[in-house]
Amino acid sequence: MRILITGVAGFIGSRFTEVVLEQAERLGYSELILLDALTYSGRRENLAGVLGDSRVRFVHGSINDGALTDELLQGVHSVVHLAAESHVDRSIAGAAPFFTTNVLGTQQLLESARRGGVERFVHVSTDEVYGSISEGSWREDHILEPNSPYSASKAGSDLAALAYHATFGLHVAVTRCSNNYGPRQFPEKVIPLFVSNLVDGKKVPLYGDGLNVRDWLHVDDHCQGILKVLEGGRAGEVYNIGGGTELTNRELTSRLLSLMGVGEEMIEPVADRLGHDRRYSVDCSKIREELGYAPHVPFEDGLAATVQWYRENEAWWRPLKGL
Numbered sequence: 001m002r003i004l005i006t007g008v009a010g011f012i013g014s015r016f017t018e019v020v021l022e023q024a025e026r027l028g029y030s031e032l033i034l035l036d037a038l039t040y041s042g043r044r045e046n047l048a049g050v051l052g053d054s055r056v057r058f059v060h061g062s063i064n065d066g067a068l069t070d071e072l073l074q075g076v077h078s079v080v081h082l083a084a085e086s087h088v089d090r091s092i093a094g095a096a097p098f099f100t101t102n103v104l105g106t107q108q109l110l111e112s113a114r115r116g117g118v119e120r121f122v123h124v125s126t127d128e129v130y131g132s133i134s135e136g137s138w139r140e141d142h143i144l145e146p147n148s149p150y151s152a153s154k155a156g157s158d159l160a161a162l163a164y165h166a167t168f169g170l171h172v173a174v175t176r177c178s179n180n181y182g183p184r185q186f187p188e189k190v191i192p193l194f195v196s197n198l199v200d201g202k203k204v205p206l207y208g209d210g211l212n213v214r215d216w217l218h219v220d221d222h223c224q225g226i227l228k229v230l231e232g233g234r235a236g237e238v239y240n241i242g243g244g245t246e247l248t249n250r251e252l253t254s255r256l257l258s259l260m261g262v263g264e265e266m267i268e269p270v271a272d273r274l275g276h277d278r279r280y281s282v283d284c285s286k287i288r289e290e291l292g293y294a295p296h297v298p299f300e301d302g303l304a305a306t307v308q309w310y311r312e313n314e315a316w317w318r319p320l321k322g323l
């Protein structure tokens with residue numbers, strides 16, 4: 001069987017590709033087609049561990065290129081779609097590429113999947129599509145109230161994916177995951193941004209009062225969740241994936257400062273992000289009960305190992321700072 005994965009040169013896609021390759025025999029995949037447009041956040045070096053494998057074919061191209069996706073999706077059994085514009089701050093500075101890639105690109109990929117007779121399509125999305133919640137947690141049937149251009153574009157792509165199931169019978173499942181952390185995350189996102197600043201003796205910019213709450217999940221656990229949905233997710237269903245580690249940004253920052261051996265004087269409060277969601281919280285009982293998913297990486301261990309990775313891999317992140 002052949003699987004096509006998009007967004008493979010990014011943070012989560014590159015790790016997911018490694019995980020699929022490690023388990024390819026068990027999963028029944030003899031061929032992996034890896035598609036990525038290599039935008040600023042897509043790095044060929046992220047694929048160093050997989051490109052030499054004879055089962056892998058890397059294609060440098062866009063999900064918005066219909067002729068290409070039509071060709072690539074012939075004879076493909078499964079699609080896992082991770083390609084996206086992914087950074088909220090960039091979506092505030094310029095929203096157009098977010099709607100072009102996340103909405104129109106996803107629709108193009110769905111269309112090619114439908115025409116090509118794809119049997120399984122997993123669309124990887126985010127808890128940010130639900131908006132912000134002050135108490136309790138979202139279940140999958142909660143209404144979508146996205147607040148940033150990023151989350152609005154992801155919500156659009158979720159709805160397109162579900163419509164391709166309802167209208168055309170494409171076997172689509174959607175995952176909505178909380179904040180990921182781990183190696184190879186682009187140094188614009190909070191953990192690698194803060195660690196790389198601190199390596200250089202620079203302060204870390206903390207938005208607003210620092211009390212916005214995020215649920216953190218190690219990228220390996222996210223990848224296991226996506227695999228569970230790929231293998232057993234029901235068509236037309238949404239599955240939340242979370243870590244159960246809710247922290248305010250201030251708490252996260254304190255842990256990073258302590259792991260880096262510096263004090264609170266390294267925090268530089270900055271004006272809050274426009275439309276900044278206060279709290280995200282996903283209820284993960286559906287994926288746990290239906291598919292037996294549970295996160296395995298304890299947050300303290302995962303965060304310490306992640307900080308260590310950025311300390312040891314300066315050559316990876318330094319050329320990307322400020323891109």
Ligand SMILES: NC(=O)c1ccc[n+]([C@@H]2O[C@H](COP(=O)([O-])OP(=O)(O)OC[C@H]3O[C@@H](n4cnc5c(N)ncnc54)[C@H](O)[C@@H]3O)[C@@H](O)[C@H]2O)c1
Pocket residue numbers: 006007008009010011012013035036037038039040041042043061062063064081082083084085086087101105124125126127154176177178179180181185186
């Ligand atoms: N990072 C998180 O915390 C998180 C949480 C939940 C969901 N997600 C979702 O997971 C997916 C991956 O996120 P990430 O953090 O790895 O992002 P990332 O920015 O690190 O990677 C995105 C990848 O998509 C590629 N890409 C962008 N536009 C493309 C196009 N038109 N055609 C083909 N490839 C294109 C980029 O080159 C890059 O390799 C996204 O869909 C994101 O919405 C991320």
